Amino acid sequence: MIRWLLLLTLVLAAPLQAAIDIYQFDTTDQQDRFHRLTEELRCPKCQNQSIADSDAQIARDMRDRTASMIREGHSDQEVVDFFVTRYGDFVSYRPPVNERTAILWMGPLGLMLIGVLAIVMLVRRASRSAELEEDDRT
Amino acid sequence: MSKKNTGLWVFLPLVGFVALALLLASGLGRNPEELPSALAGKPVPGFSKPSLITGDTLTEERLTGQWQLLNVWGTWCPTCYVEHPYLLELAQRGVPIVGMDYKDEDDKARDYLARYGNPFSEVIVDADGQLGLDLGVYGAPETFLINPRGEIVLRHVGELNQRAWDEKFAPVLRQAGNPLGGPS
Numbered sequence: 001m002i003r004w005l006l007l008l009t010l011v012l013a014a015p016l017q018a019a020i021d022i023y024q025f026d027t028t029d030q031q032d033r034f035h036r037l038t039e040e041l042r043c044p045k046c047q048n049q050s051i052a053d054s055d056a057q058i059a060r061d062m063r064d065r066t067a068s069m070i071r072e073g074h075s076d077q078e079v080v081d082f083f084v085t086r087y088g089d090f091v092s093y094r095p096p097v098n099e100r101t102a103i104l105w106m107g108p109l110g111l112m113l114i115g116v117l118a119i120v121m122l123v124r125r126a127s128r129s130a131e132l133e134e135d136d137r138t
Numbered sequence: 139m140s141k142k143n144t145g146l147w148v149f150l151p152l153v154g155f156v157a158l159a160l161l162l163a164s165g166l167g168r169n170p171e172e173l174p175s176a177l178a179g180k181p182v183p184g185f186s187k188p189s190l191i192t193g194d195t196l197t198e199e200r201l202t203g204q205w206q207l208l209n210v211w212g213t214w215c216p217t218c219y220v221e222h223p224y225l226l227e228l229a230q231r232g233v234p235i236v237g238m239d240y241k242d243e244d245d246k247a248r249d250y251l252a253r254y255g256n257p258f259s260e261v262i263v264d265a266d267g268q269l270g271l272d273l274g275v276y277g278a279p280e281t282f283l284i285n286p287r288g289e290i291v292l293r294h295v296g297e298l299n300q301r302a303w304d305e306k307f308a309p310v311l312r313q314a315g316n317p318l319g320g321p322s
Binding site: 043044045056057058061062065084085086087088114118 | 150154176177241267270271272273274275276277
């Protein structure tokens, strides 16, 4: 019985998944690129959503344009550049490294360095004071 | 390491915390909707679109020759209704405004202008939203200030009102020596 139910859910689920995917591509490679790009581009209207997630009108337009650019044979970089020149670096979830985004890219690394430095100093100090205590005992 | 030195190090986490708090606090006051316009200083992208009023084909040429506003609107946009009386007021003061009817139906747009008044010297029909995409528009209303060379000088997202005019548009016009910016 349970086996039949499982099979039934599988059969019912298949067309549901197909309904979400309305963009047709010639190759699976184009399909994959479309999915990756729409995950990587950020919706300017409903911030913190990618254009793949968002239901906003502008996200739909951007998906349409992404799909048509891929079909026309543009490279991934060309698609991203197209949107960046219009909406700014904001639109990419993978912003370029420049002086304005330096803190974004280097910040975590810098904080980690400070942390490591602090630990090293603490450890060295602890071992030094331990040595001093031993010296006191003799 | 001396005792005195250790005493100062104790404050390091506090200093770090205060610095981080200040950094984050400076971000709190910002409006996240206010994206830096990637097009500031660049010419209006080329286009070829029909006019809502005459049906003639309009190009980016229409946006050169004088300081003017390009206002993105649509009858589907609630804030545009709120903004409309202020656009009429600006038009009455002599500010040239070109409208861009964004992703709208022509009939509805004509009814709208007939009912609420028309502040626009010309209305570009962007039914498919492609010009909007080229302009980096992601909603309505949005208002661009365009200089006589046809370059985008600034962009305002959301309702255009007296405050936005005084704070953003008027200073630029004054600096350019345009009387529409008011007395300096």
